[in-house]
Structures are given as structure tokens and as C-alpha cells.
Amino acid sequence: MLANNATSSPSTVPGRQLGDELRRLREGAELTTVQAAEALDCTKGKISRIEKGRVAVRLPDLTAMLQAYRVSDTERRERLTVLARKANRRRRQGWWNVASRQRETGDEIEQFVEVRLARQQRLAGDAPLRLWAVLSEAVLLQQVGGPEVMKAQLQQLWDVSERPM
Numbered sequence: 001m002l003a004n005n006a007t008s009s010p011s012t013v014p015g016r017q018l019g020d021e022l023r024r025l026r027e028g029a030e031l032t033t034v035q036a037a038e039a040l041d042c043t044k045g046k047i048s049r050i051e052k053g054r055v056a057v058r059l060p061d062l063t064a065m066l067q068a069y070r071v072s073d074t075e076r077r078e079r080l081t082v083l084a085r086k087a088n089r090r091r092r093q094g095w096w097n098v099a100s101r102q103r104e105t106g107d108e109i110e111q112f113v114e115v116r117l118a119r120q121q122r123l124a125g126d127a128p129l130r131l132w133a134v135l136s137e138a139v140l141l142q143q144v145g146g147p148e149v150m151k152a153q154l155q156q157l158w159d160v161s162e163r164p165m
Helices: 013-028 033-040 044-051 059-068 074-093 106-121 137-141 147-161
Strands: none
Touching: 013 044, 013 059, 013 074, 033 044, 033 059, 059 074
């Protein structure tokens, strides 16, 4: 399995395509998931997760699977290897792993701040909106911007919680 967090990443289309094809190859070789797991020295659960496209397929595992499934066609082996690499890359570089603010220009950041400030103003003033929020302990303990920033953030939360409803 890949390091990073590929084992828990959502499935990708290439990952599901690869898994579907590997399942068909296993069934074509008349092997059960238990027999495939024995050939790879892993659990049948791992075989199942691979076939459902839920985990990355390491290239050594792919090679072992293709050997166990008696796939000798070089072109097919190469196509599956390319598909596995593509699926693994998508897992590591998917939208869920990208910090969107890194790609914003100065103008975009300024506009983002203006929108945030305008929203904050809607919670204050003559006719403020009512805000209900539930925060987990993890959110309160997560360090963002250092101790002084965190102190100011927690003070802001406290101040907002003290406003009349």
C-alpha cells in the first residue's frame, strides 16, 4: 500500500477501472479472493478493496496479481501498469489533497478577505443574523497561526457566544 494517505482516499475512476479489470482477470483465472490473497501473501479483504478501487495498488502487488492470474500479454500488462500509476497519482493529487489558497493571486485573496469581513458584519450591527454553531473539541485544539492568533480566535468565539439571542 502507498504511504501518504492513499489507503483511506476515496476511490478514483482509474482505480475502479483497474479494480474491475483485476476482478475479471482473477475470475477468468478461476481464483477465489482467498486464493488470490494467498498468492499475494495478504488478506482477502485487501483483494476486495483493490477490486473495488478503494486502495492504491502497489506495482509489486500488481505484478504478483498478474502473474497469479496468468496474464502474459505484454500489452495488457503495460496498460494495467499505466492505469495503476494513473490511479495512484490521482489519489495523491486529488482535489481533496490540494490547499486551494496556495494558487490564489493577491487580488483573489483581497476579495476573499472582503467577503469574509462583509459576512462578519452581518452578525453584528442593528439587525444581526442569528448564528448557531457546534464546534468539536478538535477544532478548538487545532493550532492555526500560532498562540497569539489562536488566543484572538478563541476570544472572538467567546465574545460572539456572549451576544444576546
